[in-house]
Amino acid sequence: MATSPTRIGLIHATMNSVQPIHDAFRAQAPHVILLNFMDEGLIFELNETGVITTAMIRRLVALIARAEESGVDGILLTCSSFSPYVPQIRSLFSTPVMSADTSMLEYAVSTAQRIGVIATVGTAGPITTQQLQEIAVEQGKTVEVQTEVITEAFVALQNGERAQHDELIHQKIRELSVTNEVILLAQMSMARALLSLAEPPSTPVLTSPEISIRTILHLLESKRVARS
Structure with a gap:
């Protein structure tokens, strides 16, 4: 009997995270069906107040619930600002819930001392x-x-000034390469900046899309094997 395609629910707080994760899935796992669930008001409120409130977490949980009700196999949060809440949130759902940047952070710590x-x-x-x-x-x-x-840089990207967004990130990559063994781009929306680098950076630069895809698909495959 043929198995049905894997379905992943993507939870977004900004449109800027959609293309990087979709591009990464197309490159690494084109067979996966992606369902997108978004509340852009979350990132606007977060930028205005700098505070994550209980009401914001409730809105995030509601998005995850919609994804689970849609029958996805796994759920991936693409906004790093909410990552610390994922361990508590995932206990509310039977569907696996992951933050996109956790695997990237774990890998960075395992491979470098100066980050x-x-x-x-x-x-x-x-x-x-x-x-x-x-x-x-x-x-x-x-x-x-x-x-x-x-x-x-975020303001520039919101205003459609993508070249300015990328160049600001390029400048920081060059600066941090002098004293660090690895560099992390904290948000998924930043991954696009690597595509426009004129030269490969002297220090490895990690982004979350590729690493998170490998991790969630490995998790889902392990669960599938355990059930069989």
Whole structure:
């Protein structure tokens, strides 16, 4: 009997995360069916207030519930600012729920001691830094994290000034490459900037789409094998 295609629900807080994750799925796993669930008001409120509220988490949970009701096999959150809440949120659902950046952070800590972080949303920088430190404790390691937040890049992208967005990120990559062993782009919307780099960076730059796809598909395959 033929197995039905894998269906992944993508939870977005901004349109800017849609193309990077779709492009990565097309390149790595074109057989996967993607269903998108979005609340752009979340990222606008987060940028305005800098605070994640209980009401915002309820809205996020409602999106995940819609994805589960649609019969997806797994759910992937594409907004890194909400990643710290995923461990509590996933306990509410029978469908596997993952944050797109967790695997990237774990890989960075396992391979480097000096880690540079670039973010374009104010809350994403500190959240990513804290998560890296927590993962380092779990792995029994010590890491040095240098974080740069360039909110003007996010504004440029929202205004359609993509070249300006990318160049601001390129500048930070060059700066952080001097003192760090690896660089993380904290948000999925930033991955596009690597496509326009004139030269390969001297330091590895990690983005979440590719790593998160491998991780969630491996998780779903492991569950499928366990059931069979």
